[in-house]
Amino acid sequence: MYKFEYRVYRRRFAQPLITHHGLWATREGIIIRLTAVDGRTGWGEMAPLPAFGSERLETAQAYCDRLFPEVTPAAIAAIPDSLPACQFAFESALSNLTATEPAERELPQSGLLPPGQAAFAAWRSLWETGKRTFKWKIAVGDWRDELALLEPLRAAIPANSTLRLDANGGLTWDIACAWLEACDRLDIEMVEQPLPVDQFDDLCRLSDRFQTPIALDESVGQLHQLESCHQRGWRGIFVIKPAIAGFPSRVRAFCRDRQVDVVFSSVLGTSIARRVGRGMAAELAPTRAAGFGVEQWFRESDREFLDALWQN
Numbered sequence: 001m002y003k004f005e006y007r008v009y010r011r012r013f014a015q016p017l018i019t020h021h022g023l024w025a026t027r028e029g030i031i032i033r034l035t036a037v038d039g040r041t042g043w044g045e046m047a048p049l050p051a052f053g054s055e056r057l058e059t060a061q062a063y064c065d066r067l068f069p070e071v072t073p074a075a076i077a078a079i080p081d082s083l084p085a086c087q088f089a090f091e092s093a094l095s096n097l098t099a100t101e102p103a104e105r106e107l108p109q110s111g112l113l114p115p116g117q118a119a120f121a122a123w124r125s126l127w128e129t130g131k132r133t134f135k136w137k138i139a140v141g142d143w144r145d146e147l148a149l150l151e152p153l154r155a156a157i158p159a160n161s162t163l164r165l166d167a168n169g170g171l172t173w174d175i176a177c178a179w180l181e182a183c184d185r186l187d188i189e190m191v192e193q194p195l196p197v198d199q200f201d202d203l204c205r206l207s208d209r210f211q212t213p214i215a216l217d218e219s220v221g222q223l224h225q226l227e228s229c230h231q232r233g234w235r236g237i238f239v240i241k242p243a244i245a246g247f248p249s250r251v252r253a254f255c256r257d258r259q260v261d262v263v264f265s266s267v268l269g270t271s272i273a274r275r276v277g278r279g280m281a282a283e284l285a286p287t288r289a290a291g292f293g294v295e296q297w298f299r300e301s302d303r304e305f306l307d308a309l310w311q312n
Contacts, residue, residue, distance in 0.1 A: 002042075002097070003035040004071040006064045007309050008057075009270075014299045017268070018115055020139040020170030021051045027268050028057045030064060031309060034071065034093045042097025044089035047243045047269030052221035054085045054244040084222045084246040091247050092276045107282045108133060108289040110164065112297070115140040117149065123157050126293065133162040133189070133289035138179070139170025147182060154186045162289065166192040169218050173202055183212040190263075192239055193217035200232065207236045215239050215263060223250055230258055239291075242277040243267045255284045265291030271302040 008030050016025040029047040046064075048054045063086050067075060076090040110133035111126030113119040119136050126134065134157060138146050154163055165188060171179065176194040183191060190213040195203050197219045207214040215237035220226045223246040226238060238260050244267055245251045255262055264281035266274055274292045281290035298305070 001037075001070050001072055002094075004032065004064075004067055004069055005035070006030050006032045006068070007312070008061060009305075009309050011270075011298065011305060013268075013297050015114075015297075017297065018140050019137055019166075020168035029269055029273075030057070030060055030089070031270070031272060031306065032064070032089050032093055033310075034090075034097050036097060040097055042093040042095070043272050044091075044093030044096070045243065045269050045273040046085040046089040047267045047273050048085045049221070049241065049244050049267050052218055052241065052244055052267075053225070054221065055083050059083070060086050081222070081224060081246065085244050087247045088243050088245065088273075088276070091249060092273075095248070095276075107278065107286055109293040110135050110162075110289040110291050111293040112291070113137065116146065119149075119153055120156055125296065127158070127161070129293075129296075131293050132160070133164065135164050135166055135192075135291060137168070138165050139167040143171070143175050143178075147179060150179075150182055150188075151186060154188070162189045164189040164192065164215075166217070167194045169193045169196040171195060173199075173206075176206060177209075180206065180210040180212050184210055188212050190215045190237055193219065200229070200234075204233065207234075213237055217265075222246055223254060226251075226254055226260075230254075230260065236261070238262045239265050240280075241265050241267050242280055243269055243273040248276060248280060252280060252284065261285075261288075263288045263291065266294050268294050268297060270306060272306070 011027045016023050032044045034042045046060045048057050048060055050056050063083055076094055079087045109131055111131035113122050113134050113136045115137040123134055171194045192215040213236055217239040220229055220238050221244055240262055262285045264277050264285055278292055
């Protein structure tokens with residue numbers, strides 16, 4: 001039996017993040033702490049992302065209220081699959097408390113660029129922090145204007161860097177083909193989720209038709225979706241956001257058993273969630289730049305933010 005405490009947080013971005021899903025100005029989540037009778041503590045984070053199929057923050061908080069103030073390992077194991085962010089947070093905290101979580105290792109990180117023309121100014125600061133892979137959000141403005149920027153952006157960033165695109169499911173078939181034709185000429189690493197989730201067959205057709213790899217993102221938000229897409233024949237790249245995928249142990253088992261090509265990515269939570277995600281990336285995808293380079297999207301450091309949150 002462990003003592004269970006939690007804090008709900010709302011953290012504004014330094015500047016709003018714009019994607020095909022819309023304007024995102026505030027990251028909301030829940031930090032949890034488990035405490036053993038001998039004083040050992042374990043930390044976890046719920047950072048829901050309903051647009052990717054996870055539960056909502058209010059649902060996660062209601063589940064915390066249900067478990068408060070004590071929780072057992074059996075109760076954690078029984079968290080339903082409809083609460084993947086809760087599964088992640090509680091198993092992470094339990095692993096942290098029992099010291100079974102793998103030690104964090106160095107791995108390449110990608111930096112998130114803003115959409116449009118702003119990317120030309122943003123890449124330099126990321127480069128100075130050691131990022132050599134950049135992810136650029138597309139399908140935000142007029143596609144013709146965005147596509148016209150691709151070749152100049154690829155030319156602007158250093159030749160020994162890597163550029164990947166993220167459409168968040170916002171392209172049509174014809175527009176996706178136009179993007180991928182350009183990507184094939186410019187040696188783009190991958191295009192994440194060019195088509196909506198319900199167009200799986202067309203995503204497979206794109207993967208077969210073009211040289212630039214396609215990565216599934218929104219299509220594989222949770223473990224059951226990863227399993228389903230693999231069973232249906234997807235052998236391209238999977239983008240896994242551990243904080244909303246479910247129990248980390250089950251996600252690890254899926255990746256090991258299926259030997260999938262995977263990129264691990266952040267949901268813009270705090271260092272508590274990123275620590276677990278980075279550990280999974282170092283273990284399971286050490287050669288793919290992981291998408292955890294997001295610190296620049298917040299004004300204060302994670303340490304400052306978490307210290308202030310837990311003192312309230």
